Amino acid sequence: MSRTLHHTDCVIVGAGYAGIAAASRLHAAGKSFLLLEARNRIGGRVHTQQLADGTLVDLGAQWIGPAQHLIWEWTRKHQVATFDCYDSGKNILCYKNRIRTYKGTIPKMDPISLIDLGLGINRLNKLCRQVPLEAPWTAAKAEEWDSITLDTWINKNVKTYKARKSMHIGIETVFACQAAEISLLHALFYCHSGGNLDALLAVTGGAQQTLFVKGAQHLLELEAATFSDKIYLEQPVRSIRQHADGVTVLSDRMEISARKVILALPPALCQKIHFEQPLPYRKTQLFQRMPMGAAMKCYAIYNQPFWREQGYSGQIVSDRTPLHVSFDCTKPDGKGALLFFVEGKYARDFIEESPENRRRKVLSELAFFYGKKALEPVDYTDKCWIEEEYSGGCYAGNFTPGSWTQFGPVLRTPAGHIHWAGTETALKWCGYMDGAIESGQRAADEVLEQ
Amino acid sequence: MSRTLHHTDCVIVGAGYAGIAAASRLHAAGKSFLLLEARNRIGGRVHTQQLADGTLVDLGAQWIGPAQHLIWEWTRKHQVATFDCYDSGKNILCYKNRIRTYKGTIPKMDPISLIDLGLGINRLNKLCRQVPLEAPWTAAKAEEWDSITLDTWINKNVKTYKARKSMHIGIETVFACQAAEISLLHALFYCHSGGNLDALLAVTGGAQQTLFVKGAQHLLELEAATFSDKIYLEQPVRSIRQHADGVTVLSDRMEISARKVILALPPALCQKIHFEQPLPYRKTQLFQRMPMGAAMKCYAIYNQPFWREQGYSGQIVSDRTPLHVSFDCTKPDGKGALLFFVEGKYARDFIEESPENRRRKVLSELAFFYGKKALEPVDYTDKCWIEEEYSGGCYAGNFTPGSWTQFGPVLRTPAGHIHWAGTETALKWCGYMDGAIESGQRAADEVLEQ
Numbered sequence: 001m002s003r004t005l006h007h008t009d010c011v012i013v014g015a016g017y018a019g020i021a022a023a024s025r026l027h028a029a030g031k032s033f034l035l036l037e038a039r040n041r042i043g044g045r046v047h048t049q050q051l052a053d054g055t056l057v058d059l060g061a062q063w064i065g066p067a068q069h070l071i072w073e074w075t076r077k078h079q080v081a082t083f084d085c086y087d088s089g090k091n092i093l094c095y096k097n098r099i100r101t102y103k104g105t106i107p108k109m110d111p112i113s114l115i116d117l118g119l120g121i122n123r124l125n126k127l128c129r130q131v132p133l134e135a136p137w138t139a140a141k142a143e144e145w146d147s148i149t150l151d152t153w154i155n156k157n158v159k160t161y162k163a164r165k166s167m168h169i170g171i172e173t174v175f176a177c178q179a180a181e182i183s184l185l186h187a188l189f190y191c192h193s194g195g196n197l198d199a200l201l202a203v204t205g206g207a208q209q210t211l212f213v214k215g216a217q218h219l220l221e222l223e224a225a226t227f228s229d230k231i232y233l234e235q236p237v238r239s240i241r242q243h244a245d246g247v248t249v250l251s252d253r254m255e256i257s258a259r260k261v262i263l264a265l266p267p268a269l270c271q272k273i274h275f276e277q278p279l280p281y282r283k284t285q286l287f288q289r290m291p292m293g294a295a296m297k298c299y300a301i302y303n304q305p306f307w308r309e310q311g312y313s314g315q316i317v318s319d320r321t322p323l324h325v326s327f328d329c330t331k332p333d334g335k336g337a338l339l340f341f342v343e344g345k346y347a348r349d350f351i352e353e354s355p356e357n358r359r360r361k362v363l364s365e366l367a368f369f370y371g372k373k374a375l376e377p378v379d380y381t382d383k384c385w386i387e388e389e390y391s392g393g394c395y396a397g398n399f400t401p402g403s404w405t406q407f408g409p410v411l412r413t414p415a416g417h418i419h420w421a422g423t424e425t426a427l428k429w430c431g432y433m434d435g436a437i438e439s440g441q442r443a444a445d446e447v448l449e450q
Numbered sequence: 451m452s453r454t455l456h457h458t459d460c461v462i463v464g465a466g467y468a469g470i471a472a473a474s475r476l477h478a479a480g481k482s483f484l485l486l487e488a489r490n491r492i493g494g495r496v497h498t499q500q501l502a503d504g505t506l507v508d509l510g511a512q513w514i515g516p517a518q519h520l521i522w523e524w525t526r527k528h529q530v531a532t533f534d535c536y537d538s539g540k541n542i543l544c545y546k547n548r549i550r551t552y553k554g555t556i557p558k559m560d561p562i563s564l565i566d567l568g569l570g571i572n573r574l575n576k577l578c579r580q581v582p583l584e585a586p587w588t589a590a591k592a593e594e595w596d597s598i599t600l601d602t603w604i605n606k607n608v609k610t611y612k613a614r615k616s617m618h619i620g621i622e623t624v625f626a627c628q629a630a631e632i633s634l635l636h637a638l639f640y641c642h643s644g645g646n647l648d649a650l651l652a653v654t655g656g657a658q659q660t661l662f663v664k665g666a667q668h669l670l671e672l673e674a675a676t677f678s679d680k681i682y683l684e685q686p687v688r689s690i691r692q693h694a695d696g697v698t699v700l701s702d703r704m705e706i707s708a709r710k711v712i713l714a715l716p717p718a719l720c721q722k723i724h725f726e727q728p729l730p731y732r733k734t735q736l737f738q739r740m741p742m743g744a745a746m747k748c749y750a751i752y753n754q755p756f757w758r759e760q761g762y763s764g765q766i767v768s769d770r771t772p773l774h775v776s777f778d779c780t781k782p783d784g785k786g787a788l789l790f791f792v793e794g795k796y797a798r799d800f801i802e803e804s805p806e807n808r809r810r811k812v813l814s815e816l817a818f819f820y821g822k823k824a825l826e827p828v829d830y831t832d833k834c835w836i837e838e839e840y841s842g843g844c845y846a847g848n849f850t851p852g853s854w855t856q857f858g859p860v861l862r863t864p865a866g867h868i869h870w871a872g873t874e875t876a877l878k879w880c881g882y883m884d885g886a887i888e889s890g891q892r893a894a895d896e897v898l899e900q
Binding site for chain 2 (some may be wrong): 147151177289392
């Protein structure tokens, strides 16, 4: 197959929030660039789907929090409509099949479990402030914290069933993996990156506060509108050749000469690219050590958010496997939208069931909490991000134990003419859309400075 | 670039011990096959180098143990000369710059450290017998053991400085990574796979007992001699397409239609191949969770094994960084060959120093123990396996915490017409040449059965 030849200043690989943010900054600076995207759409781990009845649902990242300034800047610039995630009424807590309801932020538990949980979260929040975002490996106890799993820390610091289960459900919802898969140091860095664990878990005031009326992909399309002619879809990059003055980037159908390339991909996916000049050893081995989580979103759409009439918030935390956490994502004047998350190992099991089984289980779980009305949605859809070849999982690549201290220093270091973006390289809101924007802008700045 | 077209029954990817073992079995059964190797040599993580003075040194895997029956079978079949690794005289133990010498297998330590170490190893050996080799995730305590790092277990079970340090040096020598990087379950599986930790650490009676006079690559070349026309070097496989009746395998210059393909690669490296039909999700995510270790071998060659005249065995265990463990690999009637290992994080640091510095440090370390004669070798060479693009590290891919229990069940499961070999998939002697042979034979048997 012959390839079309192109020349540009900078090639950007990946049209998610990170890649588009890099492109946007280069565009504003008058630099020439081309953006190659493997899929037939922009968005990466952000993907908004229109259901048969017209309802828009975000199958990937969707929320923004009040402290996520970069994405709020885009939101204001493009005058995109947002709304607050429903956060009134009775929340449900269900442990060992006993349903308790409560209002506000303090879950209904016996006092001992409640104190246990509160102390655990406080302890984690206190530790996370000791992890410098730009260099987690320099924390005074970095070695020690990188040598134990988060699971080990939880077992030592949280003792009661309900508190421990709450911690695990919270951690799985935040990281899309089991607490055993990541080190305490990674957990502390990640929490600090977004403020603290409370901020990552909260709706109002936290990372789940605000939603986009037209979905999170729409904002990205607006941001990319002025340079959409520079974006080439269905162009997975196969290899990169470096020479003294620049790079040659090859997809199956394009060959692009450029001075710089920005890889705006999850670290694990960089392994799919053949680097004709091998990368620095530590970089290659880092890519082997940031496995992607597994997250699944299950939406049930109803004519009305009927649970609100019953006084419920739509928020459930439950130890009934595999559906642990739900939210009410109903748009203003939209149909009732309940979202159940399935995370980590539960997502890997759940996606292997038939679509009919998954639908049946989600609906019957909702019926368990909200009654028979839940069995008659107008639509149901779900999405598991480990299905996506060009994401490899979701939400993000997490450092495995022992990796931050050994490989953290090369995370953002350019390799010759190759620069690195992607939410995994962000200082603030690592793992979120906001962090992706930060990373793309930072990589573009590196390119512009040279 | 146009590709030459080929047809065969089975394509094998990777000409290490696993790939050659698979080829050998197919060859014996009269099946047609082609073997594609990315490098310009066969051997994979086995590589024998001839120094300027003619001395042969194994830069990669080299030893075989008495219980490694498959590689002994090849050794006898090809009547390859072997010799026992020198294991007489005084061993050196050096902690906190105090040198102690001892003979035999019991290190010279104060009784408390010695008991502490003995109990620690015994405890680990006892636990490892509870891990079924064919299904480690079914061990009664699999979840618990997969949730903690080996480092956490050592800290809890071994208390004195010398015992703990000895454990870490032993673990690093066995796994080529830090104890923090792997779960207890992985460590137990791996030790059980080779018998127990004692067997993995021992010279006489253990995994370091016997060496090949002409090196470990020579045996492989003999085994491959009858089908060397089927081996294509410098053919890194770029993509694999599956259809109902078989596969199409593409390198840059070849396109091969076949009924089956055997991938005899480290799991992490499978990510370099583009699978046109995405692999089962769990398989893809498994590949993200078996990072390669980092091992470095440093050889100093002398006219005579002069340390023997001083009564030394050539075996050193030392807490002086980065050179922790040495062996005397002198061949019968050969020049004196001392081998120092650098492992895990120490290897990653050491390879970044200049070749002159590395030479200087290794020799001065040897001089510290054996006197000035060590400063005048006839040759010096070293090799770090993270430099090798088509190994990605060494010795093997290790399961990260939380991975065996979630992903172990798909380790060997064929994906359509794709079968999996490589020492990481072995039941016995996982991580060793013997395990590689087992894995290649097993994958070939799968292909032959269909």
